[in-house]
Amino acid sequence: MRERPSRATPHTVDAVLATATGNELAILLVRNSSERERWSVPWRTPQAGETLAAAAATVAKDALGEPPAWMEQIGAFGDGKRHPSEAEVSVAYLGLVPHDTASPRTGYAWFQVTELPPLAPRQRAMVEGATKAIEGSLDQAPIAFRLLPATFTLSELQHMYELLLGKRLHKASFRRALQAAWLVEPMDEWRSEGRGRPAQLFQYLPKKKRRPHRGVRFDFLYP
Amino acid sequence: MRERPSRATPHTVDAVLATATGNELAILLVRNSSERERWSVPWRTPQAGETLAAAAATVAKDALGEPPAWMEQIGAFGDGKRHPSEAEVSVAYLGLVPHDTASPRTGYAWFQVTELPPLAPRQRAMVEGATKAIEGSLDQAPIAFRLLPATFTLSELQHMYELLLGKRLHKASFRRALQAAWLVEPMDEWRSEGRGRPAQLFQYLPKKKRRPHRGVRFDFLYP
DNA sequence: TCAAAAGTGTTTGTTATACACCCATGA
């Protein structure tokens, strides 16, 4: 990722790695020694024959020591915007990591999304695309579960959703919807969090369900 | 799009152009003279400084003579799959065109998605990605309207949705949902389609509506 | 005047939201 190819760089693969801190999303950035910006989204020029996804996994592993719990491509970025590399095009991947397992290597650090340092414009666009992808596919993909440890309480899950959606949810309704979706399985463990009744632990274990085949919904964006 | 760069091709931009024929989606392909496959998805190596979106628009215009009614990027493809070019990475765009305005230039032809000729593997993946994108964002974006002419009857609109969803819809419920979404505006025109009562014409003209802020829905994919 | 397609009022069942309450624990 550091070595800057001499000329004719084909493309780069950039990994927007996200986790959830106390009450906000955080993005992993790497410190630059000689770039125009002090920080940047981790990236890499793929080896010949290396797939895009493999390159993204390598970037993530170099940053965190282990692969993220979730990875998906969010698109290609270019459009004349500046990038730390000289590549004309960069393929961005979104990676999700539970907060506790996320221990960045030296040179890397988490930044709250609202307090990001200056980034190269193309990487700035990637981060925005990544946060949009998170919000947009919140109920199409198990995003929240990939930001939590393997076992969690329902309150933790609800707080994660509230963080991602940016609004409060109704406790009873949230649990009812969860139950109807057959997404979590209770375990025989409880966790006492100081005061109050201990909470039962759950794990993400979706059973195959027939999707309720509703009709069209017309949730279009504003014009 | 035809000229094959000598070496070190950085990347290509490919346009998956789709329209709706009688009862199925169709994709525009271009005839090859000397490729391994006889047909391919139109593509192009962007000029220096040309943005990705601009390159995609150029590809589409070369194929159809006019820009599509809708265009969006669906991602970067590579992963060692073969492509007509020698580029390691191709950025795919989806373009939607109403069927009547879609008159391909010579060398181009529409193919039903179920009867596609052999394509280079990377382009095959792009077409699959495009159809998935269409199905996936059917109720987040005005896909159906971009496949119809500017004015249309509600039955035409319903048939388009039935084509895209692959299932029948209930007439009264469909219209009720449309009305609730404030997406179409009736015009002072009617069209007589042979026998039966003439249908009123509508146009896509969404009014700003506050999105009903529902909670989480957990429409997760099967594991 | 009948078939065909457009268009609508009303009912029914399902789902979302919320209120109100009980449960278990530590201080």
Next chain:
DNA sequence: TCATGGGTGTATAACAAACACTTTTGA
């Protein structure tokens, strides 16, 4: 024993789906 957070039964409102019907035209 009380404050705190976990957990749930039940009512109400909102919505989707369907039925059944009226309207308007061409053959």
